[in-house]
Amino acid sequence: MSHLRHAWYVAGFADELAPGQLLARTLLDEPLVFFRQPDGRVAALQDRCAHRFAPLSAGTLCEGGAAVQCPYHGLRFDATGACVHNPHGSGAIPRAARVRSWAVLERHRLLWLWAGDAVAADEALIPDLSAVTAAPQHATIRGHQPTACDHRLLADNILDLTHADYLHAGSLGSGAITRAQAEVTDLGPRSVRIRWLSSGDLAPPAFDQHLREQGRPTDQWTEVTWTAPGVMQLHVGATLQGEPRESGVDTCNLHLATPETTGRTHYWYWSTRNFAIGAEANAAIRPLIEFAFSQQDKPMLEAQQRRIGTADFWSLKPVMLAGDAGAVRARRKLDALIGAEAAAAPRAHTEMESTP
Ligand code: FES
Numbered sequence: 001m002s003h004l005r006h007a008w009y010v011a012g013f014a015d016e017l018a019p020g021q022l023l024a025r026t027l028l029d030e031p032l033v034f035f036r037q038p039d040g041r042v043a044a045l046q047d048r049c050a051h052r053f054a055p056l057s058a059g060t061l062c063e064g065g066a067a068v069q070c071p072y073h074g075l076r077f078d079a080t081g082a083c084v085h086n087p088h089g090s091g092a093i094p095r096a097a098r099v100r101s102w103a104v105l106e107r108h109r110l111l112w113l114w115a116g117d118a119v120a121a122d123e124a125l126i127p128d129l130s131a132v133t134a135a136p137q138h139a140t141i142r143g144h145q146p147t148a149c150d151h152r153l154l155a156d157n158i159l160d161l162t163h164a165d166y167l168h169a170g171s172l173g174s175g176a177i178t179r180a181q182a183e184v185t186d187l188g189p190r191s192v193r194i195r196w197l198s199s200g201d202l203a204p205p206a207f208d209q210h211l212r213e214q215g216r217p218t219d220q221w222t223e224v225t226w227t228a229p230g231v232m233q234l235h236v237g238a239t240l241q242g243e244p245r246e247s248g249v250d251t252c253n254l255h256l257a258t259p260e261t262t263g264r265t266h267y268w269y270w271s272t273r274n275f276a277i278g279a280e281a282n283a284a285i286r287p288l289i290e291f292a293f294s295q296q297d298k299p300m301l302e303a304q305q306r307r308i309g310t311a312d313f314w315s316l317k318p319v320m321l322a323g324d325a326g327a328v329r330a331r332r333k334l335d336a337l338i339g340a341e342a343a344a345a346p347r348a349h350t351e352m353e354s355t356p
């Protein structure tokens with residue numbers, strides 16, 4: 001699979017990577033090992049020793065946390081991927097004893113991996129997610145759910161939330177979004193927003209029970225902003241009809257999709273809300289959210305992928321419905337970005353070759 005290289009991919013929640021630990025994670029078909037350096041900064045290395053290709057993630061942190069020791073014959077590699085210790089022979093370090101390192105950083109309590117050359121890493125391309133990541137702990141539900149589907153199916157799933165009316169009927173769906181007109185806003189080459197607004201419908205059960213009065217007509221909003229390659233911020237909420245949003249219930253959520261391997265996607269969700277805040281309420285809401293994602297979305301995504309198999313999505317000539325407008329725009333943008341990189345690569349190569 002060809003991936004967008006000039007981009008940041010979510011590699012995990014920052015607190016998945018404790019100091020002193022090695023975290024093995026495959027992203028973009030690359031087995032990687034993550035660790036924290038003594039100053040807390042995150043490092044990411046190819047998880048394959050340069051000697052006989054043992055996984056470094058099965059080794060140990062050493063040199064005060066500044067290097068990883070291979071479990072097989074003890075070579076040590078620092079955060080740049082350079083071999084810094086060879087316990088064999090004279091101790092000389094072979095020139096080829098190096099593993100690839102990746103630009104990685106922590107932002108918005110997430111780990112981000114730059115998929116291209118580290119020198120080109122552009123922090124300005126990380127979207128502002130602080131509206132979600134600053135929410136109180138007891139109004140937050142997060143999860144990591146690896147899913148056996150292409151990452152673009154997961155983006156389709158979030159960008160076309162009309163599915164809530166069917167797949168999540170009885171909890172997150174009320175029928176309102178299917179009847180609402182989708183509005184799509186182009187936010188440049190790397191981003192698109194889709195919004196559904198409705199007025200007069202009952203809120204979905206998961207929201208209705210938290211409104212000041214139940215069973216009353218509402219104004220509802222569902223807004224998803226996609227940023228390449230797979231970051232989606234979602235606002236969903238409802239208020240009693242005619243009342244301001246602030247007096248209703250609002251949720252602000254992240255849906256983060258990073259390719260793992262061909263046909264497999266890391267999916268992290270981070271759901272926050274402005275109501276039912278507290279440890280007990282959080283404990284009550286958590287199973288509802290987990291059920292929707294793990295028992296409804298995930299099986300559907302994996303079943304779709306089984307039906308698609310290895311076929312190219314467009315070659316199957318998918319029918320287009322009104323609710324697909326945002327998802328299709330996102331797919332086109334991602335294809336265009338990847339195509340532009342592919343077109344630029346041979347040119348750069350030729351330029352380098354022709355440089356005297
Ligand atoms: S495989 Fe790593 S030191 Fe031999």
Ligand SMILES: [Fe+2]
Nearest residue numbers: 163167168297
């Ligand atoms: Fe869903």
